Amino acid sequence: MKKILHFILNGEPVEMEIEPHLTLLQVLRDRLEMTGTKEGCGMGECGACTVLLDGKSVNSCIYPALEVEGRNVTTIEGLMNSRGNLHPIQKAFIEHGAIQCGFCTPGMILSAKALLDENPHPTEEEIRNGIAGNICRCTGYLQIIQAIKAVSQKT
């Protein structure tokens, strides 16, 4: 039996009919065709599917879509501000060479945002812990850590 789901996606209200077994990732990618959120491992191990749910990072690949009823979901597509400016974390990732293949990037940026929103001036260890659920095979993480540090120092 299909169910009606309402939630706020990147600031815009969404109402849709979905099969109750769908994950948040399936709703985003397959139903709404928003492919910025990536599916890496499909079991919550790699973090490529990270989105923000009421500001906290979740693995959308294992998150039941119906659980977001009435809540705020932020994906990589919603990070630019209304004037079309990159978010400071996006800018810092570019400046610090924190992107290679880029597949982990959307999830990594959202984990970084969740971290900095909660703790604007994290230590290096707190940064390492904050992104420990996001695997990157290309960069070796250090440029990502530097980028997050740079953002935290600007605020």
Next chain:
Amino acid sequence: MKYVGIGIPNVDVLEKVLGQARYGADLPSESPLHLKVVRSTKPHAKIVEILTEEALCISGVERIFTAKDIPGRNLVGTITKDQPVLASDRVRYVGEAVALIAAENPEASEEAAKKVIVIYEDLPHVTSPEEALSIDAPLIHEKGNLLLEFHLRKGDVQTGFKEAEVIIEETYTTTWVDHAYLEPDAGLGYIDEEGRVTVICPTQNVHYDQKEIASLLSLPLEKVRIIQSTTGGGFGGRLDLTVQGFLALATFHLKRPVKLIYTPEEVFQVISKRHPLKIRYKSGAKKDGTLTAVEVDILGDTGAYASYGPTVCIRSAIHATGPYKVPNVKVRSRMVYTNNPWSGAMRGFGVPQIAFAHESQMDILARVLEIDPIEIRLRNALQVGYETATGQPLMASVGIGETLKKIRIFTEEARGGRKDESREPKIKRGIGVSSMWYGIGYTGIANPSTAQIEIHPEGEIRLFTGVADIGQGSNTIALQIASETLGLPPDEIQLIHADTGFTTDAGPTAASRQTYISGNAILRASKDLERKMIKEASRLFGIGENDLFLEEGKIKSRRAPRISIPIKEIAKRCGTVIRGEGTFDPETTPLDPETGKGVPYATYAFATHVAEVEVDMETGKVKVNRVIACHDVGKAINPKNVIGQIIGGVAMGTGFALMEEFIPGKTTSFVNYLIPTSKDVPEVIPIIVEDKEPTGPFGAKGVGECALIATAPAIINGIADAIGKRIYRLPASLERVLEAIQKRKMKSP
């Protein structure tokens, strides 16, 4: 220089940071059919029958393909064509493709895949190279289980060992390692507007894919088009076909869009792995540390199919001496088929494995002879003029000595830091040194690249390259090289890349070859355009060609400084497209089949790493605190990207050293295949040495694979320094380290 040597951000970062880059599973398509591969559950069996009736009854199933539906040659492989796209009469590993479902939705194709019944007749299977080589071993391929045996000879090792004052002989073992790129293989197939069977997917070599698909479908090359999608990592795993054959076969028959997305578990099961090597290594040296001889025996497991097995077999042998002067060398390297998962290309083609052996040996020699680990390497380091084990005299750009000298200060600093280790008695600290060399490009065979650059009357400049950028930044480097030559910023040049519909063969993104080889092709194309623009300007303005030169995108006159005409203006006046073309093939010679003599590579990259580690003596846990990584890259076209490769390579090397182990039948996903996270990676101090390669574009060589090679042996040597016991089998997991510590306790050191 204005554009070369500058760490500009990669040209594709904006779309990546916005989530707009289209990876294999992101490609849009109007109501495609969804494919699913039916895979073997047997390691070695005859296929008696494939029953598809029940599966075909499932609503939404359009068609089920088997080997019988392949119109052309059902064998692929970059060197040895021995691997079917769909198994016809026999399967040789668990996970081999047997049938392909096409259905209206993913659920139907998955359901149908479960309902296909394959009747097998089991064959005895082989799980180790030793077993595969025994006389009564079951044959995995008709020609026998020995895929290749390669020999390398220099001087006389018997004499060399007689001259030696110390001889060290040990065995080193490595295991399967997964590329673990994050993006599961996926793609789209369709017939394009020109009627071509078109596949768009992540890949490291569109032109290789095109040849294989044309042969598979028995189509002329021009009827097949391969486009690289944004590629979520490669590391060698995307040099062989992944989804291409299935997408192309279904598109060919069904003439409508098809989509295939591998499950993450499928990626782990069916994509190639790093070759496990068993290396018996004997070194002889004088008391002053000078090497007199090495004798090496390498036995590799290529699994069910050849893939890059021959490359790994030969390359590991050629690199067996390490970056050292060894007067007497004898190497035997064998690569063997088994029914294990197939191994292929993975970042370094066997060199990371052999470096683990030669650098462990060097470390043992240093300890036995009580020579500083940097000093013993310096005494043996290759130099310009020396002949390598293949008899190749090194002509230039041998920066190994420089990397050792530059890094020496850090070992001294690290030793100072060890003194406070007594504060926590269960933690032991150690420092490990390791060096490496790596031949750029394919081994002793032609591996050319081509490129074109054109300027249109409307002023548009287009650079064409077949190079697949897999995240390392080759697109950016291509533009930097063209920009430097033409004197125009990269954003004024449009790049068309890795689409066989528009670009010509650049060879694979492999063997750290794209900057050197394709970089040269792009440089030559740009120089060719420069010449042609000067010629046109000379014609248009009646000035001698010798008086004209190109600077900042303008043709200028030496004698009349007033004259300064933008090349775009010249193109406009000409009214036609002006096109520069370039090809480059490094100068190599084939290797002698008996002795291995020849010139396998035109140039080599060098590096030295120092790892500072701490070992928890109670748990066996190793923590790598810092790695200093000094690389001779010839010239860093984009230093930011070079550093990116180095830091990423150190992370992958740390995984190779300490945690990565694919266990056939047990490893299924990232849940049980652990790679370094942000909490595991060490601090890295990258140091770039630029010992320019005269034949390289602006002096450049390569770094992609080189970045990883020296890390694992540096860590292993660091562990030995810390605990006084050595790890001979990778990875140095908690259990292995603890076992080594306990052995130490039993036999006092």
